Amino acid sequence: MSQERKILIYGASGYTGKLVAECLARRGLPFYMSGRTLSRLEAALDVVKKRHHGPVDVELVAASNNVEELKPLFEKVDVVINVAGPFMQVAWPIVEACLQARCHYLDTTGEQDWTRAIQAEYGQAFADKNLLLSPACSYMWAAGALTAEVVLETNGIDSLELVYQIDNALPSEASTKSFLRMQGNADSQFFLQQNEYAAWPNDRSYDVVVPHRMNPYRALPWGGACEPVWFKTDPRVRNCKVLTAFGDDIVDNVTKIIQDFNERAKGLTQQQREDLTNEIGESMAVGEPEPDTPDTGRSMVVCYGQGPQGNTTFCLSLTTPYCFTGEICAEAAERILNGQLKKSGFQSAAVAFGHRELLEVFHELGYSNSPA
The missing domain is CATH 3.30.360.10 (Dihydrodipicolinate Reductase; domain 2)
Known part of the structure; x- marks a missing residue:
């Protein structure tokens, strides 16, 4: 797998963003932490470093959530993990920028109407470009x-x-x-x-x-x-x-x-x-x-x-459950970079990467029991 910086967390200064960053750091994956305010990103990175107790290969980038500002940034990566919500209120430009930049979109939403809306608006467009559109890549509802x-x-x-x-x-x-x-x-x-x-x-x-x-x-x-x-x-x-x-x-x-x-x-x-x-x-x-x-x-x-x-x-x-959310985002991103995506378009993580494969990984990591 290439060690280029191909993963970006948007909304990375929040609670879930820091957990995702920790999980990526543990896997040795380089990534961007992005959001609207650089000072908040810097404070978040300090927390991640203290928790991780090791090197974090990360670059901070401040960017507002509008397509014009996000697209050039997203063109540098293959996977965007969006943790900025409420999603129905603020996340539309992030999905649109992913589609235009041809990168995979993951988020941690719990909002059913957002999930239905992007399925209807973007599901086929992402499938046509062989891109994954996977909301709710989180404890709820993966x-x-x-x-x-x-x-x-x-x-x-x-x-x-x-x-x-x-x-x-x-x-x-x-x-x-x-x-x-x-x-x-x-x-x-x-x-x-x-x-x-x-x-x-x-x-x-x-x-x-x-x-x-x-x-x-x-x-x-x-x-x-x-x-x-x-x-x-x-x-x-x-x-x-x-x-x-x-x-x-x-x-x-x-x-x-x-x-x-x-x-x-x-x-x-x-x-x-x-x-x-x-x-x-x-x-x-x-x-x-x-x-x-x-x-x-x-x-x-x-x-x-x-x-x-x-x-x-x-x-x-x-x-x-919250740490599991960070882990499933990191696992999904790593599998995409490794060419292990099973199905593109609008998909749950279970279908996109295989439910048995994911359950086995999370059991080995100590998060869950293994199915019989």
């Missing part, structure tokens, strides 16, 4: 896609129900804003029902059961997830639902916040609703959390599969 692909190895399975259960969850400010803008819109978080999108109510929680745990959990659609989008055009799947259990206290609090939001948002335009969810997200922020650790940051991602003649279940035990 872990569920990996789990679902294991379940779909069983012939006849056509319906999927997924549960994300997370211990000691502490979402970052950016994640909170992204999630709230989805949860705050009554018709923007969907599940798949008989091959069609159906909307979840935005102010209701649900009880879910997680294997190996003694009590049920309350859960939310958490924006609808991206698995229904991945499988909307997959002939194997007719139905797909995803719920997330962040802990009953968090779920109960968010449900109350959304109920209050519904009252405050009556009569507002879409832009005013977006501004309000940003305001609420900022009020909920508790500062940038420390990277999660295996002792506390544990998760179970469960996929229940049903079909006309049977059913099956796969449980993915996973540690440190």
Whole structure:
């Protein structure tokens, strides 16, 4: 593999950007850290160096998120990892610049409407250029896609129900804003029902059961997830639902916040609703959390599969979801540079690189169990 600088992280000064940078540094991959403010990038790099305890082959580049400024920068690289959100609000120029510069696009979104929008707007264009367009290259919602692909190895399975259960969850400010803008819109978080999108109510929680745990959990659609989008055009799947259990206290609090939001948002335009969810997200922020650790940051991602003649279940035990997000971005970028991309266009990481291959890597790295 060439040691040219062929990877760029955009929005690299944030929480997730630093985690991605650490993972690239551990792999010895040279990269760019880019964003709008050089001083913030410099501060972020200081954090990465302290955590990494070794050399970091990186170049910092300040650039605003407009196509004219980004395209010359993106033409230097093969892979852009976008971690700047809320994505539906700010990420359009980044995707367009990737297409024009002919580089692969990865992001860490949790926003279902963003995923659907770029599939419709850019999926075919990226496929025509043999480029990967892979949003949600992150714990949410790549872990569920990996789990679902294991379940779909069983012939006849056509319906999927997924549960994300997370211990000691502490979402970052950016994640909170992204999630709230989805949860705050009554018709923007969907599940798949008989091959069609159906909307979840935005102010209701649900009880879910997680294997190996003694009590049920309350859960939310958490924006609808991206698995229904991945499988909307997959002939194997007719139905797909995803719920997330962040802990009953968090779920109960968010449900109350959304109920209050519904009252405050009556009569507002879409832009005013977006501004309000940003305001609420900022009020909920508790500062940038420390990277999660295996002792506390544990998760179970469960996929229940049903079909006309049977059913099956796969449980993915996973540690440190945020660190896993950095790792899957780094793994994806490295595989692209190594010529290991299996399928271009709009794809989940599980399909783009092979779910068995990725699960084996993450098991070896200590993040997850290995499927039977």
